[in-house]
Amino acid sequence: MDIEKEIMNSNIEYKxxxxxxxxxxxxxxxxxxxxxxxxxxxxYLVKKDEEYIAILDYGMSSPRHQKPWLSLLALHKKYQGLGYAKNIYITYEELMKDQQVDCIQIAVHSTNEKALKFWTSLGFIKFNERTYESKVIFSFEKKLS
Structure with missing residues (x-):
């Protein structure tokens, strides 16, 4: 719990x-x-050497579309901008490909500009928009080949 709290609390903007x-x-x-x-x-908690640097959550059937989805990739603030999030995502994507998954979905808050830029740079395409708990959420999908 303390590890997750430290990672999440390093990301004030996201919270x-x-x-x-x-x-x-x-x-x-x-x-x-x-x-x-x-x-x-x-x-999953992700480690670099002996230090935990990220949290990765995923499910195989999203509540809205019943497709594999990445529900959280939270990287400790001090490791952001160094390529770790991209490497963690690529590892996750390879895991999904090994399981014959043909697409991955994610949801991103419309005001989270950093995340929107990150996910679109990895090939995710917006396919839906909705309001949840008074916040606009974009749904994205990436086809895996």
Whole structure:
């Protein structure tokens, strides 16, 4: 729990956009565990050497479209801009290809400009827009070949 809290709390901009919070407490992390369990999401902590640097969550059947989806890729702030997020994503994509997955979906808050730029640079294409909890969310998909 402490590792996840540290990674999430290093990303103040994201927490404000997604959760309207600056700081995650233990109960916030517990809520993410409960939601992950309910949605059958696999949750991984990613290490660089001996330090945890990221959280990766994914499911094989999204609640809205019943397709494989990446629900979270949160990289510790001090590792951002160094290529780690891209490498983590590429590893995840290879895992999905090995499982004969033909597409991956993600959802991105419309105001998260950094994430929108990142995901489109990796080949994700917007296919839907909706409002959830008073926030505009874009759905993206990437076809795997």
């Amino acid at each position: 404000l956009i997604a959760y309207d919070k600056q700081v995650f407490e233990n109960e916030d992390i517990i809520e993410t565990f409960k939601e992950a369990d309910k949605l059958q999401i696999k949750r």
